[in-house]
Amino acid sequence: MDLTPAPVHDCPHVVIVGGGFGGLACAQALGSKRVRVTIIDRHNYHLFVPLLYQVATAALSPADIAEPIRKVLRRHDNVDVVMGEVSGIDVASRRVLVGSDGYIPYDRLVLATGSVYNYFGNQRWASVAPGLKTVADARRIRASVLRGLERAELTKDPDEQQPHMTSVIVGGGATGVEMAGAIAELTRCSLHRDFRNIDPTTARTILLEAGERILTPFPEELARYAHRRLEKMGVSVRVQSPVENISPGTVTVAGEVIPACTIVWAAGIRASPAASWLDVESDRLGRVPVDATLAVEGRPGVFAIGDTAAAADEDGRPLPGLAQVARQQGTYLGQALAAELESGTALPPFRFRSRGNAAVVGRSAALFDFGGHRLKGWIAWILWALVHVYLLVGFEKRLLVSIQWFWQWLTYQSGVRIISDEEVCETDAVEAAASNADDDGRGSR
Amino acid sequence: MDLTPAPVHDCPHVVIVGGGFGGLACAQALGSKRVRVTIIDRHNYHLFVPLLYQVATAALSPADIAEPIRKVLRRHDNVDVVMGEVSGIDVASRRVLVGSDGYIPYDRLVLATGSVYNYFGNQRWASVAPGLKTVADARRIRASVLRGLERAELTKDPDEQQPHMTSVIVGGGATGVEMAGAIAELTRCSLHRDFRNIDPTTARTILLEAGERILTPFPEELARYAHRRLEKMGVSVRVQSPVENISPGTVTVAGEVIPACTIVWAAGIRASPAASWLDVESDRLGRVPVDATLAVEGRPGVFAIGDTAAAADEDGRPLPGLAQVARQQGTYLGQALAAELESGTALPPFRFRSRGNAAVVGRSAALFDFGGHRLKGWIAWILWALVHVYLLVGFEKRLLVSIQWFWQWLTYQSGVRIISDEEVCETDAVEAAASNADDDGRGSR
Structure with missing residues (x-):
């Protein structure tokens, strides 16, 4: 038809x-x-993927970065949209x-x-360690981090709490760095007063990179800055650490099995x-x-x-x-x-003009590489925020995102900390693993 | 344990x-x-259910009306939250x-x-005609309305388009009236320029009420006003119309089988x-x-x-x-x-003090019943908006909701028109039903 x-x-x-x-x-x-x-x-919407990590870490709502394609194009009568x-x-x-x-x-x-x-031939890891490409991915990661803390709160044995409070991010590119920084800020800053039984500031965030250093497309000076900032924010950055295996609730690297509630794939x-x-x-x-x-x-x-x-x-x-x-x-x-x-004009060749490359590490910390010129720290962070607000489609989105960012900057509070019904959390496996080593009867579940 | x-x-x-x-x-x-x-x-959040119909009709994001319970209660050291x-x-x-x-x-x-x-003994209708109690319900209804229009746009035969563009709301209480008004506004005002092949202003919204009139808890004068306003907005209001059957893609009332993409249950x-x-x-x-x-x-x-x-x-x-x-x-x-x-003080008896009862019909149209005093029209609508913004938890939510409402009032645009991956739309059944009567090969699907 x-x-x-x-x-x-x-x-x-x-x-x-x-x-x-x-x-x-x-x-x-x-x-x-x-x-x-x-x-x-x-999908019926254009997704502003560079900010998707903020949906995954409860800072923004999906709709803040998703604009209906029909709406963007509707004044052009010659354009049809097919979902x-x-x-x-x-x-x-x-x-x-x-x-x-x-x-x-x-x-x-x-x-x-x-x-x-790209799971490089280990496609079965995809169901355990989602990437960050769709709204569904982001909701799933958000639910996994938040639900992990909820489960840890109900767990009495401190040794059993830690796996629920551990996030592993595989891949030290811009997405991996942004995810690691944002998860660390969410747990250590935004949620630290919310719990009674656990201390969210002890939540672990581990960034694994197979190569020699993180942020390989960036100059070494900027990558070193990002590495230092992440460590300061409590992220454990491990370079030359290729992942050997991923199973529900665990990541194996250099022979070490790390139990983790949330595993994010950002490795290519x-x-x-x-x-x-x-x-x-x-x-x-x-x-x-x-x-x-x-x-x-x-x-x-x-x-x-x-x-x-x-x-x-x-x-x-x-x-x-x-x-x-x-x-x-x-x-x-x-x-x-x-x-x-x-x-009938012949097509001229395409020429790319670089606008600079940026990554954000966390609150007041970003980096820009403009080829010759480099920028890091809070000035880069403000520039990053301005550029990204400008790049969003539509005045309303720009206003809503600006307000939410300003509010979070003032209060350290992420506004979208909801665990929706639909998300499936892979921690069921963590729980099952934990309860095997558990002596108070939960093992019989 | x-x-x-x-x-x-x-x-x-x-x-x-x-x-x-x-x-x-x-x-x-x-x-x-x-x-x-x-x-x-x-759930980990408190849901402001009176505004959930706005999530279902793409006006607000779930997070705008969902506040983490932990966050609301965190300054009270004696209160624990268990999810x-x-x-x-x-x-x-x-x-x-x-x-x-x-x-x-x-x-x-x-x-x-x-x-x-309450499906009054017809529990199997629940899977076809969701109520409006959870974020998942709201997302599902939103996806159903929007996806229906997308399917209609791809359907060439006008007779086949109509079922995809039809919404039936069962129950003429406040929730039913609000849903019917908001769906009519979404399709007829917000989306009317977005499509090429269909005219969303011809979308049908049908409000079914089993009783003599809609809004029975309200005085008859206010209910008559709401009825008139809904009809003016293009909603077909049918009183004394008890539903006889609901199946995927159809509602049967008074012997008539109405094909409908979206069916919402608001009947008690x-x-x-x-x-x-x-x-x-x-x-x-x-x-x-x-x-x-x-x-x-x-x-x-x-x-x-x-x-x-x-x-x-x-x-x-x-x-x-x-x-x-x-x-x-x-x-x-x-x-x-x-x-x-x-x-050791004995409990005194509880006394309820009514603050008045309100329902919103649509843009610039709401009604208030304060017992003796009644209010309707745009003054009631502004009062309704002020009261609901005030009742939201937290300054940030109030600001974000106010901005979105003001923006929608200015532009007639609903900002959250995204169809998420996860939602299941019951229109597959409509499509199947339609393709049986279809001669261009789709019937063989």
Whole structure:
């Protein structure tokens, strides 16, 4: 069944798969041009992933960083939004397959499907150690940390409390550093007066990094600063510590079995399955090779951007998997395709202009790398906050996030500390493990 | 296993089951008194249920109306919070049973367990037509309404679109009226420019009431006003329309089968199972009979408040199931128990003072009944908004809710239009039903 929303206009049809930074920027650049645009996403919202760690650590609500795609694009009459799951691409007949029996024909196809976490062959770890890509992931991590403390509060033996109060973050990139810092602040600052039986300031947060140091994309000076700050905040940072095994409630590293209620995977990503849809050979991370115009070779009319694409800069160096890369590629491609389809102009090559790379460690501590120039500490933190508020879509979100951040800065209180019904916490396994070594009858549960 | 959080103080122990309006008010009144208090709830937060319909209709985020119980009570050193599921009460040994093998001993027990929806013997309708009591209910209803529109947008045949765009609310009390008004506003005002293929202003919202008129607890004049306003907003209000059957995707009333994506149950409540825990005879609505001091007869030291209790005013008229009743009873009982346990003062009888009864119909339309005095229209609406912002716990929530309401009032935009992954939408059944009558191949799915 042709799912193209009616009425079908008589102009070229650009289909965009994915409503993340790249796809949305592309749709916006094509907005109100003489082309027909359909953007497909499995969710009805654009998620501002750089702040997702704040949802996972109870600082923000999902809606604060999720804007309906329809709302963002509604003033462009030529853009349709389809909420659906793409199941494949029929390159020969130029159709995107949606769901079990729907399709949408295209003249140009932009793949902006993003990435998923890479468990490097240990896919069974995924159910125990979620990554941080979706609202559901964030809610699950939030529930796991908070529920762990609730269980510890009800546990009398101090030795049994510790596993419920332990979080392990695997991967010392920007996401891992941000998660570790935010979990440490949540337990040690925000919750420290809430409990009677346990002392949340003794909660353990462990950041594991397989490599020589954390934050490898950043200069060593900034990484050392982040390392020191994390240790000061109570995070135990362990470098050269590749994970050997993950099972429900435990992480094994260097032969040591660490019992942990919350395990977060932040150790690398791979592209979503666009390459297999196109039947092209992908790189090691599953990304689709593209030329300087982001076109996929041998697949006429098909382009890939963001984490889906293995693109390189003018000097042949691979572009990093950052929101700003996806966004710039999306805007470029939208403008280039509009010019091509409206007046036959050939696509110019894409050029990436770095806006600097940032990571936040915690309260009043962030770092910026602008290539030559570097910034760290509270000035970087304020700059980080301003930039991220500015990058959010819509005035209301900016205002709400600003107020919540200001309030948290004043009071040290995270406002979204709710454990929803639906979340499944892997601590059941911790509990089961603990109760085996338990002599007061709980072992018989 | 005794779950009482350590250290165990040597003073009388009041255990409160339920962190709703009644239980929380009781704990607050007992705060910093010379008694030990433990409050048990299955959630870690107090939910401001009167605004839950705004979560269900994408106006607010769950966290805007959910405050962690620990946070509310943390300045009272004598109050412990236990997140757990009460499984029963051992009246003989004065213990509350928690989970499968935990217990908490009490000297005084306050049951404030609230109510659940009453399906009047048709419990199988519960899975199809959720009530509105929990955050999960609200998220599910929100996802159902929004996903229905997304599906309608992808459906070409107008006859097939309508079921996806139809919401039926069963029960014309305050909750039903508020839900119907808010769903109509969401579809007809907030979303009307978002779609291309469908016109959301043609979405149907049907309010079914079995009785002679809606809003029976209110004076007829106010109910007539609400009825007129709802019709003006596009809600089809049908009185004397008892529901005959509910199945996935359809509601049957007066022999007519109405296909509907979203079905909300708001047709009456019954008390949670406290009566069966106590093994006392409950009234028709499952409530525990209590005397003038809210004590349960024949169960020494046990009290019931809020929706759990069948209490009466001085004239013997039953008290309504309102937040203000629960709150006043909680405060009264906390103060009375503190006086009794500290200095042996006998409990005085409880007296309810009505603060007036309110319902909101929609934008600039609410109604207040203060007994003698009545108020309706935009003045009532502003008063309603002020009162509800004031009643929220905490300055931050008040500020965030005020801003969101003001923004929605200015822009007609609901800010929380996200469909989360987890929600299950009953429209799969609608779709299945529709595709049977469908000739383009979808029937073979």
